[in-house]
Amino acid sequence: MNRQTSRPRTPIRTPRSSRRQFLKGTTAAAAGLALLGRGPAVLGQQVRELQVWHTEVEPQTVKTIQEGAIAEFERRFPGFKVRQQPLAWGDLNTKLLAAIAAGSPPDLTHLNPFMTASLYTKGLLRPMDELIRALGEKEIHEATLKLQYFDGRYYGVTHAMGGIYIAERRDLREQKGLKPPQTYADLVNLAAALTEEGTRYGVTMPGEKLYIGFSFPAEWLASNGGSWVDPKTWRPRLASRAMVETLQFLRRLNRFMPPSWSGQKYLDTLAALATGKVAMAYLSGARTIGYIERYAPEGMRDPEHFQPMFRPHGPSGQTGVSALDGENWAVFTQSKYPQEAFEFLRIFYTRQHYMKYCHSVPIHLTPIFKSMIDDPEYLAHPRIRKWRSWHDAMITGLREHRFLPIGFSRPDDKLLPFLAELDGSGIVADMVIEAMVGGTDPEAAAVRAQQRAEELLTQLGF
Numbered sequence: 001m002n003r004q005t006s007r008p009r010t011p012i013r014t015p016r017s018s019r020r021q022f023l024k025g026t027t028a029a030a031a032g033l034a035l036l037g038r039g040p041a042v043l044g045q046q047v048r049e050l051q052v053w054h055t056e057v058e059p060q061t062v063k064t065i066q067e068g069a070i071a072e073f074e075r076r077f078p079g080f081k082v083r084q085q086p087l088a089w090g091d092l093n094t095k096l097l098a099a100i101a102a103g104s105p106p107d108l109t110h111l112n113p114f115m116t117a118s119l120y121t122k123g124l125l126r127p128m129d130e131l132i133r134a135l136g137e138k139e140i141h142e143a144t145l146k147l148q149y150f151d152g153r154y155y156g157v158t159h160a161m162g163g164i165y166i167a168e169r170r171d172l173r174e175q176k177g178l179k180p181p182q183t184y185a186d187l188v189n190l191a192a193a194l195t196e197e198g199t200r201y202g203v204t205m206p207g208e209k210l211y212i213g214f215s216f217p218a219e220w221l222a223s224n225g226g227s228w229v230d231p232k233t234w235r236p237r238l239a240s241r242a243m244v245e246t247l248q249f250l251r252r253l254n255r256f257m258p259p260s261w262s263g264q265k266y267l268d269t270l271a272a273l274a275t276g277k278v279a280m281a282y283l284s285g286a287r288t289i290g291y292i293e294r295y296a297p298e299g300m301r302d303p304e305h306f307q308p309m310f311r312p313h314g315p316s317g318q319t320g321v322s323a324l325d326g327e328n329w330a331v332f333t334q335s336k337y338p339q340e341a342f343e344f345l346r347i348f349y350t351r352q353h354y355m356k357y358c359h360s361v362p363i364h365l366t367p368i369f370k371s372m373i374d375d376p377e378y379l380a381h382p383r384i385r386k387w388r389s390w391h392d393a394m395i396t397g398l399r400e401h402r403f404l405p406i407g408f409s410r411p412d413d414k415l416l417p418f419l420a421e422l423d424g425s426g427i428v429a430d431m432v433i434e435a436m437v438g439g440t441d442p443e444a445a446a447v448r449a450q451q452r453a454e455e456l457l458t459q460l461g462f
Contacts, residue, residue: 050082050340051106053096054159055327057086058287061360068353073344080340090210092327093420100124105334108341110327111156114214114407114419116148119330120155121417126331126338127153128345135349139369143398147405147414148328156328157345160358160365163394163403164219164322165308166203167273167284169194171300181312182320184224184249191256194279203253204269205282207262213429214407214422215323216283220246221409222321224314228409229416234462238431239443239450245314247435247442254436262437271295273306284308285325286363286390289383302386308393310402324403325364363391418460427452 050073056062062084070082085106087095093112099105100119111119119125125148132154137145141161148156166187172194173180181187191202206212221227226242229235237243258264258278270288273281274295281288286308293301300306311320331341347353355378358365362383372378373395384391397403404411407419422428431449434440 046079048080048337050080050108050337050344052082052084052341052344053087053092053106053109054084055087055089055092055110056159056361056365057088058290058361061357061365062086064356064360065348068356069344069348072347072353076347077340077343080337082344090208093424097420100332100334103334105332107331107335107337108344109330109332110159111148111330112327112407112420113147113156113405113414114416114423116156116328116330117150117415117417118420119332120148120150124332124334125155126333126335127155128157128331128342129154131342131345132157134346136369139371141368141370141373141398143324143403144326144328144368148330150415156330158326158328158368160326161368161394161398162285162287162325162361162364162366163308163397164325165284165310165393167270167281167288168307168309169273169276169279169305170303170307171305172279180309183312184246184314187312188249188252188256191253191280195256200276201258201278202256203280203282204258204261204264204272204278206264206266206269207433208265209426209429210423211266211283212262212432213426217243217246217428217432218404218407218409218413219311219322220314222404223311223317223319225316225318226409228413228419228422231410231412234416234457236450236453236457238428238453239446242314242316244443244446245316247432247446249314250432250436251442262433267291280309286387286394287361289363289387289390290361303389308390310393310397319400319402321402321404322397323406323408325406326368363387363394366391366394418457418462421456421460422453425452425456427456 056065065084070084073082074080092110093115096105096109096111116125132140135157140157144158144161147158148154173190176193178190178193181190193202194200195202205216218228221242224242224246226240227237229237266283269278269281269283270291272278273288274292292306296306311322313320329345331338335341348357354367355372358367358378359381362381367373367378379385405414407423408414413419427449431445435442435445
């Protein structure tokens with residue numbers, strides 16, 4: 001395995017289809033088949049099954065996909081049936097890697113951006129340049145356009161964008177006369193001020209490994225002037241000043257968190273926020289609105305009481321950075337029906353289906369198309385109108401470059417072919433838990449994690 005992935009190059013410009021024509025959804029099936037080189041199964045042939053995996057598990061989203069893009073695909077191509085499999089985000093990587101190892105991956109799947117480089121270097125991904133040109137390179141938001149771009153070619157397209165924040169009880173903070181936190185120290189002080197012994201804790205976060213051991217640490221490094229690896233040598237930087245300062249901050253913050261937080265799941269933290277058990281949920285996106293509207297007391301289910309806040313920065317950082325939730329669609333070299341998978345995506349992104357898809361979880365499924373983000377029809381959704389401040393936070397975060405893909409500490413982390421392995425190792429999760437709740441000195445925990453990470457990369461051949 002090569003130590004480094006080739007740096008991205010500027011793609012060769014070629015003529016592309018009009019995005020307006022594409023989004024009208026009127027492209028004839030024959031035109032798409034000509035582009036792809038061969039046609040899907042036709043009427044009279046044995047029915048074939050197109051396997052589609054994705055991470056949108058909410059029932060209304062699954063229903064929207066089934067009644068929209070899937071129904072149209074099956075009408076166009078009667079020789080096929082589409083089987084969608086919604087997977088929890090934490091299950092995706094494990095099941096995908098097992099399917100790839102068995103030689104039977106799905107035809108089309110969501111893929112975490114931090115996995116893409118690893119799969120690309122192994123030659124497992126199919127390029128999708130024609131699809132990107134049909135969608136409109138200039139119309140796809142810059143925050144997502146080239147996340148899966150290697151050696152001058154595209155290997156993925158993001159399904160939608162969702163900003164990650166701290167969700168707060170805005171009313172409680174304002175009653176204390178405090179401003180949103182800008183620094184690590186500010187957040188600790190705010191959590192202390194909002195804690196009421198025996199009644200309410202200042203903040204909570206999920207203790208699940210996929211968050212505490214990968215997604216959050218990437219954000220903390222980015223927010224404190226650090227990175228997973230040295231940009232030149234690719235050696236781990238888990239014992240860096242940026243990480244040690246972060247572990248010290250987390251140890252202080254832990255004093256104002258529920259004693260059992262490390263055993264909590266993501267949805268538990270949202271319920272705790274909505275019901276008043278905590279004043280802040282560290283992991284939140286606009287998906288949180290649904291829990292607020294279901295579980296918060298009547299008269300409080302509004303943005304006057306619940307508001308998103310951007311991540312604070314550390315003493316060695318300048319701007320707080322958080323994750324941009326948005327898996328990319330990928331087609332494998334092993335996929336059984338790759339051409340049909342691309343046809344499905346062409347249908348999925350047509351305006352009529354994609355708008356409904358994004359509206360199934362408003363704001364958290366923000367469109368990847370710049371023109372649709374500001375489209376009056378998109379903004380007219382009742383939840384977006386009511387919670388417009390959450391939409392505005394998403395736009396501000398994009399404009400101020402406050403988001404990085406999940407697991408990225410810097411944009412060039414997309415080139416690291418071992419992030420998925422680091423995530424799966426549990427090394428970072430052990431470090432964080434040891435320092436936050438285990439009583440281990442932060443610097444000692446960081447040094448131990450650094451040694452383990454060095455050993456892991458050596459075993460992987462880097």
